[in-house]
Amino acid sequence: MEQANLVIIGAGPAGIATAVEAKEVGIENVILLEKKGHICDTVVSLYHEGKRVDPVYRKVKVEPLGKLSFETECREEFLERMKKVVEDHKLDIRYWNEAQKIKILEDSFIVQTGGELEVKAPIVVVAIGVFGKPVKPSYPIPKEIKNKVFFALPKEPLKGKKILVVGGGDTAAETACFLSNDNSVDLSYRREKFFRINPTNMCSLEGCCDAGKINLLMGTDIEGLEGKGDRILVHFKDGKGQEYDAVFYCLGGMTPRTFLEGVGVEFEGNKPKIDEYGETNIPRLFLVGDLALLKGSIMAAFNTGKKTIDGIVKKYKDVVGLTT
Ligand SMILES: Cc1cc2nc3c(=O)[nH]c(=O)nc-3n(C[C@H](O)[C@H](O)[C@H](O)COP(=O)(O)OP(=O)(O)OC[C@H]3O[C@@H](n4cnc5c(N)ncnc54)[C@H](O)[C@@H]3O)c2cc1C
Numbered sequence: 590m591e592q593a594n595l596v597i598i599g600a601g602p603a604g605i606a607t608a609v610e611a612k613e614v615g616i617e618n619v620i621l622l623e624k625k626g627h628i629c630d631t632v633v634s635l636y637h638e639g640k641r642v643d644p645v646y647r648k649v650k651v652e653p654l655g656k657l658s659f660e661t662e663c664r665e666e667f668l669e670r671m672k673k674v675v676e677d678h679k680l681d682i683r684y685w686n687e688a689q690k691i692k693i694l695e696d697s698f699i700v701q702t703g704g705e706l707e708v709k710a711p712i713v714v715v716a717i718g719v720f721g722k723p724v725k726p727s728y729p730i731p732k733e734i735k736n737k738v739f740f741a742l743p744k745e746p747l748k749g750k751k752i753l754v755v756g757g758g759d760t761a762a763e764t765a766c767f768l769s770n771d772n773s774v775d776l777s778y779r780r781e782k783f784f785r786i787n788p789t790n791m792c793s794l795e796g797c798c799d800a801g802k803i804n805l806l807m808g809t810d811i812e813g814l815e816g817k818g819d820r821i822l823v824h825f826k827d828g829k830g831q832e833y834d835a836v837f838y839c840l841g842g843m844t845p846r847t848f849l850e851g852v853g854v855e856f857e858g859n860k861p862k863i864d865e866y867g868e869t870n871i872p873r874l875f876l877v878g879d880l881a882l883l884k885g886s887i888m889a890a891f892n893t894g895k896k897t898i899d900g901i902v903k904k905y906k907d908v909v910g911l912t913t
Pocket residue numbers: 598599600601602603604622623624625627628629630631632635636641642643644645646686687688689716717718719720721760877878879880885886887888890
């Protein structure tokens with residue numbers, strides 16, 4: 590078993606920012622566990638190629654509080670930036686190590702991974718985000734059409750298809766615009782008006798609609814899906830039906846409640862109970878990033894890393910080996 594002063598679970602924006610802020614204040618022996626073979630899996634797996642990464646997300650402008658910040662840039666530039674942060678700060682990331690269990694001992698934790706690795710540390714910061722678990726619709730998705738229903742963009746690009754995108758936020762707008770380059774796209778949203786889409790995405794969406802590439806289905810709700818030949822028949826609640834080659838759901842992510850409750854973290858409604866530093870009801874167990882935020886974004890995730898390290902320095906200086 591390895592020993593660390595601090596274990597961070599997840600090497601996304603929040604986990605990396607937490608490790609950087611920890612180094613800045615002099616905390617040594619910080620281990621990051623990452624379940625994939627790369628950093629920032631949400632950006633790698635869910636952002637489409639060339640996607641604009643905006644610091645203003647969900648219409649919220651967040652000013653940077655700590656060391657990490659960025660301006661609008663594309664997905665690939667953002668990932669390069671983050672790789673450089675990891676290299677410059679010599680972060681100790683253990684790839685392909687999915688944290689599966691956190692055991693609570695009297696004065697420390699043992700984090701067990703799917704592989705051989707176990708790490709013992711007095712403080713654990715959980716930075717696993719919410720996008721590992723996409724929100725799914727309430728109706729069932731029949732088995733025979735599962736390969737045509739998506740919660741993220743597939744590796745193989747779709748071309749010449751009739752596609753339905755479902756959702757009303759920035760991701761739905763960006764996905765619809767991206768897919769409309771090579772496909773015919775309908776965008777279904779259950780409200781009559783969009784209110785969560787940022788001005789840049791709204792402008793792109795309007796451009797695609799004006800060019801006849803996207804057809805908006807406002808105020809539409811889906812009752813269910815059915816296989817029809819090699820297509821999907823979408824039943825809308827107003828009784829209408831429409832056939833598509835593929836359906837994309839962009840409904841956001843879900844807090845990994847089972848994992849957190851399994852550790853003993855208490856919830857208030859849908860959100861875990863935390864204090865201003867991200868500390869849960871379990872002393873020395875912190876949450877950062879999307880897990881700790883009502884409206885998650887990259888800049889807000891960076892800031893939670895800074896706040897959590899401020900809290901650790903304030904309350905647990907000795908525990909993490911800081912003497913001054
Ligand atoms: C399509 C899309 C577009 C977006 N566009 C923007 C944008 O333009 N601007 C913006 O600010 N925000 C955007 N967001 C939101 C932004 O991506 C999130 O707010 C941000 O990634 C949250 O960071 P995080 O570190 O909390 O979690 P994540 O980025 O989700 O990182 C979590 C990391 O933890 C790892 N992990 C998960 N479980 C485990 C485990 N058990 N053990 C070890 N590792 C684990 C994952 O592999 C991942 O690397 C977008 C989101 C999506 C889905």
